[in-house]
Amino acid sequence: MSALLTFKDVWVEYGDKVVLERVNLTIEEGSFVSVIGPSGAGKSTFLRLVLGQEAPTRGQILLDDRPLTPECHPDRGVVFQRYSVFPHLTALQNVAFGLECEKSPLLGKLFGKARRDANALAREMLAAVGLEHNLDVYPAQMSGGMQQRLAIAQALIKHPRVLLLDEPFGALDPGIRLDMHGLVTGLWREHGLTIVMVTHDIKEAFKLGTRVLAFDKRRIDPQAPHRYGATAVYDMPVKRGETPAPPAFA
Numbered sequence: 001m002s003a004l005l006t007f008k009d010v011w012v013e014y015g016d017k018v019v020l021e022r023v024n025l026t027i028e029e030g031s032f033v034s035v036i037g038p039s040g041a042g043k044s045t046f047l048r049l050v051l052g053q054e055a056p057t058r059g060q061i062l063l064d065d066r067p068l069t070p071e072c073h074p075d076r077g078v079v080f081q082r083y084s085v086f087p088h089l090t091a092l093q094n095v096a097f098g099l100e101c102e103k104s105p106l107l108g109k110l111f112g113k114a115r116r117d118a119n120a121l122a123r124e125m126l127a128a129v130g131l132e133h134n135l136d137v138y139p140a141q142m143s144g145g146m147q148q149r150l151a152i153a154q155a156l157i158k159h160p161r162v163l164l165l166d167e168p169f170g171a172l173d174p175g176i177r178l179d180m181h182g183l184v185t186g187l188w189r190e191h192g193l194t195i196v197m198v199t200h201d202i203k204e205a206f207k208l209g210t211r212v213l214a215f216d217k218r219r220i221d222p223q224a225p226h227r228y229g230a231t232a233v234y235d236m237p238v239k240r241g242e243t244p245a246p247p248a249f250a
């Protein structure tokens with residue numbers, strides 16, 4: 001395995017508020033990284049850095065040993081907990097739309113063969129997430145689990161190397177969540193994806209991840225809570241199928 005992403009002494013600050021400090025880690029191609037930590041520990045900020053939506057205040061992030069470009073990139077697909085699939089588009093249109101944006105950013109429309117190709121690919125992605133019978137359904141007619149599948153299909157159609165999941169299953173019922181675990185595991189294996197998933201659920205983190213990163217502050221100044229930022233305080237390799245005892249948080 002080789003390093004896909006490298007964080008070198010990365011800091012994120014907003015004014016005098018330090019959110020992340022001294023983040024040093026590499027993410028191997030093909031790994032499934034679960035990210036846990038208390039609310040406000042900078043987990044979403046960490047994902048935004050990988051997405052290139054945000055640049056570090058200090059330090060460096062490398063993708064394939066080259067500086068990460070701070071822009072939306074087809075290398076990276078993203079799914080958030082409350083993902084805004086477009087309500088006025090059907091499932092098929094929602095998934096094909098991702099491709100339209102990429103191919104023709106100004107026009108945003110595909111014609112003729114390009115459109116037929118996009119639709120065929122979108123159908124394939126929808127089948128991969130089990131929505132092949134819901135091509136013409138609008139998001140409002142879908143359950144939370146179906147909307148989440150749709151969001152994953154939308155992210156996957158660009159064939160991202162990294163799939164970023166920000167608490168993707170938090171709002172789902174336990175049974176549906178279990179289905180989604182199977183789906184994501186299958187997609188991860190079949191597409192050779194690298195996945196970085198933030199979750200509140202420690203059991204989910206250890207069940208799905210090949211590695212669990214815990215973000216938290218190493219030091220706290222009671223007089224100035226924003227003085228110090230969070231960093232990866234635990235970094236645990238996991239053999240899938242084993243469920244080790246959860247880490248003891250200080």
Ligand SMILES: Nc1ncnc2c1ncn2[C@@H]1O[C@H](COP(=O)(O)OP(=O)(O)O)[C@@H](O)[C@H]1O
Nearest residue numbers: 014017019037038039040041042043044045046
């Ligand atoms: N644009 C911003 N300006 C100021 N503070 C921000 C901004 N974005 C995030 N933060 C702060 O950074 C901290 C970490 O946020 P976040 O990454 O969302 O944490 P998590 O996802 O772990 O809950 C929070 O204290 C949040 O208020």
Ligand SMILES: [Mg+2]
Nearest residue numbers: 043044045166
């Ligand atoms: Mg968050």
